[in-house]
Amino acid sequence: MEGKAPAKARFGMVIDLDRCDGCGACMVACAVENNVPPARPSANDRTGLTWMRVHRATGGGPQGGDAVFIPVSCQHCGHHAPCVSVCPQNAVDVNPETGVVSQIPERCLGCRYCMAACPYHARYFNWWDPAWPAGTEAALNPEVSVRMRGVVEKCNFCHARWHAAKAKAAAAGKREIDPADYVPACVEACPNQAIVFGDLDDASSPAARLAREPHAFRLLDRLGTEPKVFYRSEREWVRRLGEADVAREAKEA
């Protein structure tokens, strides 16, 4: 369980919303890296698997017509992650070495209580059996297990890459990984370099430095879940989007 031993590292990311243009490259890279199957024809916006999802919000500006794109993945809560304590069979795990919150699909019952508990709507259920168009299975990432129907999945900061970085460090006789060897796919794919990843406890890492900047904020900070995904923006109205009490448009989606 989380909280028993402090994580050795506290990996997190800072997403610069002023740089994000909503191209979706992070979503595609994430899906390819993590063997997220393509959506079924009958799937919709609410049943698809999108570990990284880019939202669009409007407001601010002279007529409130300013727009911002907000990539949202699992926020890897650092304090009493809501999904960890609710799972009845310990299928949600916090890695004590990285602080990464992971789902164990082989143990997941598919009760979806963690999805109801997550305030960031960042958990996804496999409503269908995973399937790829014929011939494309060969392009699957051999380092990442494919998840079965009926289980929950979510972003794990490309944990397979962390394992690869550890293996590389071990082969070189080192105990610590080289930060350059552990970069999630979304970070790598962003053409605007809007996402910066690193150990938030390492004061020298760019991510830690950006997270301490005055324009950095987190989503729903007052819930006290201590997310490890930070956002930053020069625009005040965008930073206000991190608060839950912002008046929202009442509409049925």
Added chain:
Amino acid sequence: MDAPLIVRGLRRCSTRRFLAWMLPWAALLGVGLLAIGLCLVKGLNQTNMDNRFAFGLWIFLDLAVIALGAGAFFTGFLLYILRRHELSAVINSAVVIGFLCYSGAIGVLMVDVGQPLRAWFTFWHPNVHSMLTEVTFCITCYLTVLAFEYLPIVLKNRQLRRIPSFLVFEFELHKVMPVLAGVGTFLSFFHQGSLGGLYGVLRGRPFAFRDGFAIWPSTFFLFILSAIAVGPSFVLLTTWLVGKISGRTLVRPGVFQLLARISGWLLAVYVAAKCVDTLLWLNRTAPRTGAAPYQFYAWEPFGTWVLFVEIVAFGLAPALVFLSRRLRARTGWLVGAATLACAGVVTNRFVMTIQTLTVPTLPFEPYMLYWPSWQEVATFLAVVAYAVIVYSLSFRYLALFPQERELQQG
């Protein structure tokens, strides 16, 4: 044709009429089994649930059914522990209803989870911090207790009594009934509470999150209170309904009056506690998490009217009727109040399950609605059909109401 199976001295309709009654329910069960088959074979894509509405019709109705089924344990508690012997007139029926409610709810849960074959994982890798673990343990244990409480009723059947070992077994089971009632009460108190705790601990969902006492949020206690308040109402309502459908007088009027009085007092306490909890939640708990409580009711389909209906129309109103000697003496008022009380607990479970998921947490996400698919509706109707079929068989061949024969002769 089946006369040798019917309890001696009781009048029941002809076999043909009974089969005609059962036929539509059997058809409904058949359609429901088809829907269940589709969900199990093709997956939960047969439902209209989605990543936002991770819980839907099934969880909402499971919670409602389990609350209504509380009549079983609470009647047992009043009869065997508090020695309210008048309730022996309805205890058998309450046990059968409780068994059907719980077994039906567990059946639906097995369809609702994505990997039903992994249900045992919760017992093997239990997370002791999860309310759902507590619910799973208590509900399965309590269903076993209910099965043991149902068994002597079945073994009393006219033909089964002819087997001496069954008779001895039934006699022995009767001796441990107060122990079973005690165990059942303990388990039920806990899982009714844990079902409330399921939502109350969701700190990421300010609409559901509540402060509480020690490790239990206030919803833990409110769910127990609402279940024991409405349980007797549901026993009253079902007994009246069975009497109407069968055309028999099943219990003396005094039994209805007692059930109404118990329901009335408990409902009044529940309404008071619910009001205090609502005020604390809207003024203290929710603002502390950064939420703006007015937004909970900003979306018209779920405006503040839901709160009014739940607390006043379906809570305070039936409590006042039950507590008025003059009003509860009139069958129309009595049955109407029992119906309202049951509707109240169903509304509360709806609010906690569906409305919680309707309200978004991120400010750039919209309010959302969900409509169940026909497979979801049919699956739940299959549970209703299963319950009606088993109850009808029990009513026909078992002695569910001990006072019936006496009242029939009178």
